[in-house]
Amino acid sequence: MIQVIPSIAIRRGKVVKMRKGDPASEKAYDENPLDLAKRFEDHGIDVVHLVDLDGAERGSPKNFHVLEAMSNHTDLKIDFTGGISTDGDITSAYEFGADYITASSIAVTNPELFASWVVSFGREKITLSADVTDVQTKQVAFRGWLKKSELTLFEHLQFFYDKGLKYAKCTDISRDGVLEGPDFSFYQEILDKFPDLKVLASGGVRGVDDIHRLNDMGIFAVIFGKAYYEGFLKLKDLEQFLIKA
Numbered sequence: 184m185i186q187v188i189p190s191i192a193i194r195r196g197k198v199v200k201m202r203k204g205d206p207a208s209e210k211a212y213d214e215n216p217l218d219l220a221k222r223f224e225d226h227g228i229d230v231v232h233l234v235d236l237d238g239a240e241r242g243s244p245k246n247f248h249v250l251e252a253m254s255n256h257t258d259l260k261i262d263f264t265g266g267i268s269t270d271g272d273i274t275s276a277y278e279f280g281a282d283y284i285t286a287s288s289i290a291v292t293n294p295e296l297f298a299s300w301v302v303s304f305g306r307e308k309i310t311l312s313a314d315v316t317d318v319q320t321k322q323v324a325f326r327g328w329l330k331k332s333e334l335t336l337f338e339h340l341q342f343f344y345d346k347g348l349k350y351a352k353c354t355d356i357s358r359d360g361v362l363e364g365p366d367f368s369f370y371q372e373i374l375d376k377f378p379d380l381k382v383l384a385s386g387g388v389r390g391v392d393d394i395h396r397l398n399d400m401g402i403f404a405v406i407f408g409k410a411y412y413e414g415f416l417k418l419k420d421l422e423q424f425l426i427k428a
Contacts, residue, residue, distance in 0.1 A: 185397060186404035187424045188262070188383070189223050189411060191216055192234040193246050199236065200409045202360040204328035212412050216353075220253045220277030226418040227425040228259070232285070232406050235265025239327035242266050242288065247279045254280020264312060265327075268293075273304060287312035287354055288325040290343065291332045298346045306349040310383065313339050314354035318369040328356055340377060350381045352406065360409045363391055367400065374401055391420040 192199055194209065198216055201207040221233055233253065238244035244266045253261055263276045264285035266388075276284050290297040290311055301309050311335055313327060315321045321336035332339075340351060353373055355366050365387040375380055381403035388394065388407045397405050410416035 184424060184426070185394060185402055186230065187228070187394065188230045188232050188404050188423050189228060190232040190234060190385070190406050190408035191219055192236055192408065193249055194236040198310045198412075200360050202358060202413060204324070204356045208330075208360070209325045214412075216249050217252050217256055220257050220259055223418070224257045224259050227422065228418075229425075230260045230262060230282075230404075232264065233281075235263070236327060238266025239264070239288070240266075240329065241288060241325065242268055244272055244276065249274060250276065250281060251279040262310065270300075273300065283308050283310060285310040285312045287314065290339070291323060291325045291334060295344060301343065301347050301349075306347050309348075310350040310352055311340070311343055311348055312352045312354070312358055314352075314385075316356050318355050318357070318366050324356060336373075337376060340373070340380070344377055344380060348380070350383065350403070351377075352383040352385055354385040355387060359385070361387065362389050362409060362413065362415060363387055364389050365397065367396060370397065370402060371400060388416070391423075392415050394421075394424065 197211040198214040199209050199211050215318045217304045235244050235246040250263050260282040262283040262285055263281035267284055267286045273284055314324050315336050316324050323334045323336055323339050355369055370384050382399050383403045383404040385406040388410050396406050
């Protein structure tokens, strides 16, 4: 069964979402991050994806205090991401309560360092965020999606796949925050090329039907945000995916 993971993105202390990663489109929601996390937990959610947007843009985490509060006041498993670029950043994330970390920019700028994390911290604890600006060119974006690399998605994934990577979050940025549905063919292409990779799909989810389709494809997990915040996806809709074996 696919894992459903809500995203809580923080910028300047606010829970926010953007369209296609464009800061000018940012919308803040009247939600306290901790209260939101507790609500997810109360409905049976196990894992949240906590995004430090301030950290992603500056290249080092800024919102460890939010991570610490969630860890101290919930039993959620927290996947922390945003600006992680050193061994010390990972150590601090774990000390403040992260169960997993997801990293993007460092995998582009210093791939050998990121590959070493998969070994030293364990492949169960490290997720690669490999996000593309366009599913045709598959050009990898980084630094909060504000920069484009020269890498293509498949060569990027292959490098780390060969070094033992187990989890990869792949976002079609053109679909993120626009509620037009995921590009299912994009994810099928990834699954076909990397059959042993646990893929976390992100970007475009409109509702429960999209999650069902991703589940049927064999996607490991889906990360959602805008659909929930705008009322298209209800927590009650997710109950069918939260049944414990």
